[in-house]
Amino acid sequence: MDFLGNLALGFSVALTPFNILMAVCGVTVGILIGALPGIGPPSGVAMLLPLTFGMDPTSGIIMLAALYAGTMYGGTITAVLINTPGESASVVTCLDGYQMALKGEAGKALGIAAIGSFIAGTVGVVLLMLVSPALAKWSLSFGPPETFALMLLGLTTVTLLAGDDPLKGYISMMVGLMLAMVGYDIISGDARYGLGVPEMMDGIDFLPVAIGLFGLGEVLVGAEESSKAQMVKGKLGIREVLPRWADIIRTKWAIFRGTVMGFAVGVLPGAGPTVASFLAYTVEKKVSDHPEKFGKGAIEGVAAPESANNAAATAAMVPMLTLGIPGSATTAIMLGGLMMWGLRPGPMLFEKNPQFVWGLIASQYIANVLLLVMSTLAIPLFVRALRIPYSILMPLIIVFCVTGAYSLKNSLFDVGSMLVFGVVGYLMKKLGYSPAALVLALVLGPLAERALRQSLIISDSGLGILFLRPISAVLTVAALLAVAVPVVRALLASSRRRAPAGN
Amino acid sequence: MSKLRLLSASVASVALLLASAGTAFSQAYPNKTVEVVVPYAPGGGTDNLMRMITGIIDENKWSPQPMNVNNRAGGSGAIGFNYLINKKGDSHVVAGATPMIVSGKIEGRLPGNHRDAMTILMIVAIDELMLSVRNESPYKTIDDFVKAARARPGQLTVGGTATNTEDHIFSYLFQQAAKIQFKYVPFNSGGEVTAALMGGHIDAAVENPNEIVAQIEAKKATNLAVAARKRLADAPEVPTFAEKGYEFYWEQMRGVVGPANMDPAAVKWWQDTLKKVVATEKWKIQYIKRNLLTPTDWTGAEANKYLDSLHGKYEQALIGLGAVKK
Numbered sequence: 001m002d003f004l005g006n007l008a009l010g011f012s013v014a015l016t017p018f019n020i021l022m023a024v025c026g027v028t029v030g031i032l033i034g035a036l037p038g039i040g041p042p043s044g045v046a047m048l049l050p051l052t053f054g055m056d057p058t059s060g061i062i063m064l065a066a067l068y069a070g071t072m073y074g075g076t077i078t079a080v081l082i083n084t085p086g087e088s089a090s091v092v093t094c095l096d097g098y099q100m101a102l103k104g105e106a107g108k109a110l111g112i113a114a115i116g117s118f119i120a121g122t123v124g125v126v127l128l129m130l131v132s133p134a135l136a137k138w139s140l141s142f143g144p145p146e147t148f149a150l151m152l153l154g155l156t157t158v159t160l161l162a163g164d165d166p167l168k169g170y171i172s173m174m175v176g177l178m179l180a181m182v183g184y185d186i187i188s189g190d191a192r193y194g195l196g197v198p199e200m201m202d203g204i205d206f207l208p209v210a211i212g213l214f215g216l217g218e219v220l221v222g223a224e225e226s227s228k229a230q231m232v233k234g235k236l237g238i239r240e241v242l243p244r245w246a247d248i249i250r251t252k253w254a255i256f257r258g259t260v261m262g263f264a265v266g267v268l269p270g271a272g273p274t275v276a277s278f279l280a281y282t283v284e285k286k287v288s289d290h291p292e293k294f295g296k297g298a299i300e301g302v303a304a305p306e307s308a309n310n311a312a313a314t315a316a317m318v319p320m321l322t323l324g325i326p327g328s329a330t331t332a333i334m335l336g337g338l339m340m341w342g343l344r345p346g347p348m349l350f351e352k353n354p355q356f357v358w359g360l361i362a363s364q365y366i367a368n369v370l371l372l373v374m375s376t377l378a379i380p381l382f383v384r385a386l387r388i389p390y391s392i393l394m395p396l397i398i399v400f401c402v403t404g405a406y407s408l409k410n411s412l413f414d415v416g417s418m419l420v421f422g423v424v425g426y427l428m429k430k431l432g433y434s435p436a437a438l439v440l441a442l443v444l445g446p447l448a449e450r451a452l453r454q455s456l457i458i459s460d461s462g463l464g465i466l467f468l469r470p471i472s473a474v475l476t477v478a479a480l481l482a483v484a485v486p487v488v489r490a491l492l493a494s495s496r497r498r499a500p501a502g503n
Numbered sequence: 504m505s506k507l508r509l510l511s512a513s514v515a516s517v518a519l520l521l522a523s524a525g526t527a528f529s530q531a532y533p534n535k536t537v538e539v540v541v542p543y544a545p546g547g548g549t550d551n552l553m554r555m556i557t558g559i560i561d562e563n564k565w566s567p568q569p570m571n572v573n574n575r576a577g578g579s580g581a582i583g584f585n586y587l588i589n590k591k592g593d594s595h596v597v598a599g600a601t602p603m604i605v606s607g608k609i610e611g612r613l614p615g616n617h618r619d620a621m622t623i624l625m626i627v628a629i630d631e632l633m634l635s636v637r638n639e640s641p642y643k644t645i646d647d648f649v650k651a652a653r654a655r656p657g658q659l660t661v662g663g664t665a666t667n668t669e670d671h672i673f674s675y676l677f678q679q680a681a682k683i684q685f686k687y688v689p690f691n692s693g694g695e696v697t698a699a700l701m702g703g704h705i706d707a708a709v710e711n712p713n714e715i716v717a718q719i720e721a722k723k724a725t726n727l728a729v730a731a732r733k734r735l736a737d738a739p740e741v742p743t744f745a746e747k748g749y750e751f752y753w754e755q756m757r758g759v760v761g762p763a764n765m766d767p768a769a770v771k772w773w774q775d776t777l778k779k780v781v782a783t784e785k786w787k788i789q790y791i792k793r794n795l796l797t798p799t800d801w802t803g804a805e806a807n808k809y810l811d812s813l814h815g816k817y818e819q820a821l822i823g824l825g826a827v828k829k
Contacts, residue, residue: 046545046574049554143704144688184579186689189666189826198585198612201578269698323701324717326694335694336551339713339793346717409576450691457688458660458704 007129010358014366019062022055023363026063027370030070031378035078036404040087040207041071041313041330043408049337057341058359064334065317065360066367069121072273072310073371076113077382080106080302082397084215084404088207089273089309091439092281094214095161096294096301107383109302111243112251114375116307120259121368124314127263128321129361135315136322139267144454145465147268149475151448154275154440156482157282160291161436166486172434176441179204180449187453199413206442208405212418213435215401217425219394242379247299254284254300258307266312269319273312275447278440280308314364320345321357532769533568533595540598542583544576548711549599552627552757555790559780566776579603579665581612588613588620590762594769597624600760602669605810606817609827610667615763617810622765625777626758626806628796632673633729633741634661635710637701638722645727645747648707652683659685662696663709667826669755670696670709673730675820680744680751700724711755712738712795730754737795756813757796758806774802 013019026048033044045064052060075086080097093113100109127135142150158173159166182193183203194200258280265276284304285294294301319325324346326332338345343353350357388396405418425435459465466476539557543549557570575583580603590596604621607613617623634645642648652659663670666689674687688705690696693714700708701718707727708715712735718724719738726741730753734743744751759777761770780786781800791798801809821827 043545043574046550140698140702143699143702184666186665186691189671198578198581201581202576269695319698323698325698325701326692332692332694333545344717344720347721347723348717410573411575411577411582454688454690457686460658 003129006354006358007362009355010360010362013058013355013359014062014362019059019359019363020366022059022063023066023367023370026066027070027367027374030067030072031074031077031371031375033067034071034074034076034090035086036074036400036407040075040408041068042333044071045330045333045337049333052337052341057338057343058356060337060341061334061356061360062363062367064337065364066370068313068330068334069117069310069364069367069371072313073114073117073306073375076117076302076306077110078400079214080109080113081382081386082215082393082400083218084397084401085207085210086404088210088443089277089305089312091210091214091274091443092161092277092305092436093302095281095436096296096298098214098218099295099297100299100302101386103297105297105299106386107379108243108247108299110379110382111376112247112299112303113306114372114379115243115248116251116255116258116303117310118368118372119255120262120307120311121314121371122365123259124263124266124311125361125364125368128314128318128364132318132322135267135318139269139319140323141471142268143469144451144458145469145472146475148448148451148455149466149472149479150265150268151275151444151451153475153479153482154279154282154444155448156479157279157286158437158440159486160282160285160294161278161434161440165432168433169437172428172437173441176438177445179209179438180442180445186450187457197413199411203446204417204442205408205414206439207408208414208418209421209442210439211401211404212421212423213425213428213439215397215404216418216422217429217435219397219401220422220426221429222390222394242376243299251300251303254303255307257283257287258304259311261304262308262311263315265308266315267318269325272316273309274443276308276312277305278443280304317360321349321360322347324349532766532772533566535595536568537566537570538596539570539572540583540587540596541572541574542576542580542587542598542601542603543574545574548630548757549601550574551794552790553599553759555786556627556759556777556780559783559785560776562785563779563783565779578612579668581607584613584621587760587762588615591620592764593762594766597759597761597773600626600756600758602756602813602817604760605813606821609814609818609821611827616814617760617807620763622761622763622770623806623810624759624761624770624773624802625781626756626799626801626809627777627781628757628791628794628798630711630755630757630794630796631729631731631735632669632753632755633710633712633715634677634707634727635700635715635718635724636707636727637703637718637724639703640706640725642707642727643725645742645744645749648727649681649683649749652681652685657684657686659707660688660705661685661707661709662688662690662699662705664693664696665689665691667821667824669753671824672817672820673709673753675824676730676751676753677744677749679823680749713793716795731797735795735797737792753816756799756809758801777802 044067052063071087075090076093078084078086079090079093080101083094083098085091085094097109159169183201185192191201261280261283262276265279281304284300285291316331320331320335326335335345401418402415405414408414428435455465467473539553541550541553553572557572560566575586583598584607587598604617608616636642661674663674678684696708697714699705715724728742728744728747729735730744730751732752
């Protein structure tokens with residue numbers, strides 16, 4: 001394959017003035033859509049899709065792909081500034097991003113997220129270009145047992161999210177898993193715990209829950225501290241707010257691990273950027289030499305998940321382009337777009353429409369550069385928002401949370417759900433329970449349950465299927481060890497001290 | 504000054520009224536924004552359908568009023584269709600129709616159906632369903648598959664989208680017709696079914712033509728049989744189940760539906776406008792051909808009769824699946 005020739009073809013397509021303009025529009029709109037809680041990448045792409053029908057397909061997909069990349073970054077802005085995740089993949093960024101903002105490092109958090117996103121996005125495109133076919137094959141080897149084992153491993157990391165008290169972390173997780181049971185049982189078709197409310201039949205949507213737990217919950221906690229006149233003090237010039245070289249050097253491994261993790265998870269069908277960002281965060285905390293700083297404003301806690309969600313967004317294009325199988329809601333909508341333009345995504349696309357595929361790949365490079373430049377320029381502006389006195393900012397955040405929850409599905413039910421979980425978030429925070437563990441369980445729970453039950457239907461040997469297949473065996477054993485090792489260690493320690501271990 | 508403005512405003516509005524009345528009384532509909540409800544999420548089949556239809560209407564300026572597409576997703580369509588049913592008598596709300604308008608009442612998810620709570624405007628297309636395998640599969644024909652299923656009853660796995668859905672009913676009817684038993688594995692979306700099929704995690708999959716065509720073209724998958732009355736024009740090599748001796752017919756319809764007690768003039772406007780829509784080249788090429796659908800343009804009694812025929816089939820199948828108690 002004449003690789004450089006193809007890439008040159010791609011850039012010659014992507015670098016026409018019109019296509020550059022489309023990429024700029026896509027990134028700009030994407031950042032805005034991402035920053036508005038509620039309107040996430042899938043609805044953003046769906047809203048703009050009709051606009052692209054008059055265009056050349058290549059220009060259309062360039063705009064949509066740029067938009068997707070933009071949303072991944074936009075969600076970070078509100079997560080860092082006001083603890084309200086703009087879209088699902090930024091939920092975990094709230095944990096350390098907002099803490100950094102409280103320390104007056106909002107610009108640094110946003111900056112490192114932009115740099116991480118840039119690196120991850122660029123590496124993602126290179127991987128997309130070089131190893132798509134092999135990766136696509138690998139992604140197909142993930143059937144229900146492998147998916148379940150991965151989700152199980154993800155759930156065992158919950159104590160890492162939970163802070164000081166593992167027991168409270170597990171309790172939060174169990175509540176999240178219980179909430180994840182609400183709605184139609186996909187296997188039997190029965191309605192579960194829906195209380196006859198039609199809105200609950202599809203399950204409890206986790207984004208209003210996350211907006212409530214983090215955004216509104218934080219406002220309620222903040223309201224108590226009347227002394228908190230202004231969130232951020234100090235100078236806010238470009239020099240003061242942007243990350244320094246030292247920060248970038250310090251986070252290089254976090255960005256690298258986030259990228260790898262994000263890409264690997266993003267390729268899998270059904271997992272996507274949200275799961276990737278959670279896993280990247282927990283991995284980062286696990287390998288860190290100062291895990292106690294996580295949740296209190298560790299810069300790696302922003303760099304890793306932000307890199308992961310961008311890498312995953314790029315990776316989701318691999319199964320879409322090479323197999324014609326969408327790996328996420330957003331790529332499913334893009335796939336619909338491709339078909340409306342008369343393209344047939346799938347194994348033949350690279351052969352039949354090289355200018356389209358390589359134009360898209362080249363435009364991803366351009367979108368990443370644009371994203372880095374535009375976000376860096378805009379950061380001082382965003383950070384200034386924090387100078388607004390808290391008494392004015394607070395009602396604005398509440399408005400933001402309400403409109404965000406509503407705009408998700410034009411549903412007042414989601415607003416109610418957001419409000420309820422705002423109060424829950426406040427209580428959890430006061431009592432030392434981890435909202436992040438609850439959200440993680442709500443994200444992974446339905447995926448895990450479905451995959452487990454599919455595995456059991458397929459299996460002739462019950463749960464044995466998890467150990468009979470190599471990938472799922474490794475992941476399952478890792479998950480079991482992740483639970484067992486701390487327990488055994490605690491037991492050993494306690495027997496040595498001849499005193500019951502602290503829970 | 505303000506009196507003058509008031510005067511000129513009222514003159515203008517009277518003139519507007521006269522003008523709109525003058526253009527012909529039959530054109531009185533629509534006289535305000537039409538809400539087009541999509542009871543499913545953006546990007547799904549019904550979303551594509553309604554955006555295509557409103558797009559064609561907009562392009563040709565067939566409606567004097569704007570059409571506003573709203574996704575009211577949830578409860579497998581129950582939220583959106585309930586919303587429509589509650590708009591009884593409101594001619595300015597329509598929705599994208601799926602077989603849910605028939606099966607929803609049987610399952611107790613909707614308070615009514617196409618006869619008693621909604622007005623079917625047109626059935627615009629039929630989406631066929633087929634059984635597909637990947638090419639590494641030992642089953643090259645539908646007979647191979649049935650033979651294997653008889654040799655190992657209840658062992659083979661067939662994937663499809665969700666439970667008590669068209670895909671699930673397809674697998675039920677196939678098992679009845681061929682007197683075999685296999686395991687149905689529900690997935691969350693058509694994409695996930697195809698991924699599981701191509702990864703070899705399931706033995707076969709229930710697919711709409713547009714979900715599998717990319718794999719067929721790349722010679723990575725084969726369609727064993729289609730549950731239609733005759734072979735598909737675009738895939739003449741795929742046999743029907745009936746001709747192979749496993750007689751059952753099953754398909755998925757797509758259409759446009761309004762609330763009950765719609766104004767007859769509004770019904771007529773929609774029927775006429777949809778007739779024009781399905782006659783456009785854009786519709787035929789970009790919707791029907793691209794999604795490998797069978798085109799239809801059934802309205803009124805014809806459409807209702809078709810939906811009635813679905814009613815009995817759904818009732819029987821859903822009872823058979825245990826989703827509905829007798």
